[in-house]
Amino acid sequence: MNENLIIDKEKCVNCAQCVNDCITHCIKMSKEENIPVFRKGGEERCIKCQHCMTICPTGALTLWGKNPENSDAVNPEYNSEELLRLIKSRRSYRKYRQENLDEERMNKLKDMINWAPTGVNNHRLYFSFIDDMEVMDDFRNKVNTKLVNLLNKTPFKGIKQKFSRYIKAILAGEDVIFRNAPHMVVVSTPLDAPCKDIDPVIALSYFELYAQSMGVATLWCGLAEACLKLFPEFSEYLEIPDNYKASYVMLFGLTDKKYHRTTQPDKYNIISVKKKDNNTKVSLFRKIQRFIWNF
Ligand SMILES: Cc1cc2nc3c(=O)[nH]c(=O)nc-3n(C[C@H](O)[C@H](O)[C@H](O)COP(=O)(O)O)c2cc1C
Incomplete structure (x- = not known):
């Protein structure tokens, strides 16, 4: 048992969602028990993002001491208007x-x-x-x-x-x-x-x-x-x-200032990019210019 990745086998439903959501592919389902384990070198690759812990539907996975019981439940119905x-x-x-x-x-x-x-x-x-x-x-x-x-x-x-x-x-x-x-x-x-x-x-x-x-x-x-x-x-x-x-x-x-209404900002330039014809050539000069601007 690796103490940095602890699986509660009673709770694990072997769904592999943790493995599929891992950005650095540092965990896999073990052949023996079909539960998540670190791959070779995975522990070093892990960026500790906790996607595996937060996606586990049953709260079976504790990673780097982060026990799912200490997380808040996620409520997908946020009030976006507010x-x-x-x-x-x-x-x-x-x-x-x-x-x-x-x-x-x-x-x-x-x-x-x-x-x-x-x-x-x-x-x-x-x-x-x-x-x-x-x-x-x-x-x-x-x-x-x-x-x-x-x-x-x-x-x-x-x-x-x-x-x-x-x-x-x-x-x-x-x-x-x-x-x-x-x-x-x-x-x-x-x-x-x-x-x-x-x-x-x-x-x-x-x-x-x-x-x-x-x-x-x-x-x-x-x-x-x-x-x-x-x-x-x-x-x-x-x-x-x-x-x-x-x-x-x-x-x-703290402040005593109160604003009573929202602003009416000038609009930014917001475009919808269109698919480009493959034949459109970008000159070397233009590429260099873009390269400089992007840095
Ligand atoms: C990156 C940044 C730096 C700013 N620096 C200052 C500052 O040094 N002093 C100041 O009075 N306001 C500063 N402001 C506030 C802006 O002037 C303010 O956002 C702008 O006047 C529009 O007002 P609003 O933020 O209420 O919409 C800064 C804002 C931003 C985003």
Whole structure:
């Protein structure tokens, strides 16, 4: 018996759905007992996605210590209209109540992000939460001070002029970067993660929608991300591990702002691709051009 793949033989109905759903073909039905077992080298190939555990109709399969009894039941009848309304109602918030978010919602948010998918189930994202307003104030003051110093000292007149509005605003006590948000989450990704550019964005997208479904306001913060790039010492402050990249920032907290209707966005270009005639030739120049654009 391999302790990383335990089958409850009383429950297993030998349907092989686990084997058929395995993306890395790391398990097979054993000849002797007709139950799932690791193939040779399968244990090393397994990406721990748990498809086998979640598809098993009788909950017979425990993988890497993940017992099906600890999973929630899946209800396929989600209310898609409600979800759509949430997506359409989502807003960026730039005014926050000056109070800490209650522990219950904070913990729910921290728990939820564990379900954000990552490429090849890499699942090594790192989340630095500032969940205390006092820490957030300390962080914002330190970043703002550094930024003003840097912009004041820069020998490049153009940069000074371009950012003069920010310098003036920060000196006047306006928090143009962190919008006086009481909280912030920074997601970092290992440099060797196969989908390091997109994994953090997915996680924060999940975070934003779940937060707003619970009445917690959020803001994607490109300016804070730029500051993290500019001042590497703040990655130390955020306790980001070595060989990780600080990827993106989301501010959040409670708000008194209320929006009463959805937006009416300009439409993106959305096309339905048509089947192409096999004879349509793509020139080498065009291929090189596309190659460059796609990178
Ligand atoms: C990737 C990204 C970065 C953003 N960075 C900032 C920012 O640094 N500061 C800010 O006030 N808003 C920021 N925003 C918010 C956008 O300005 C906002 O999405 C836009 O104004 C539309 O408003 P809505 O999100 O309420 O629909 C950012 C949004 C995204 C998606």
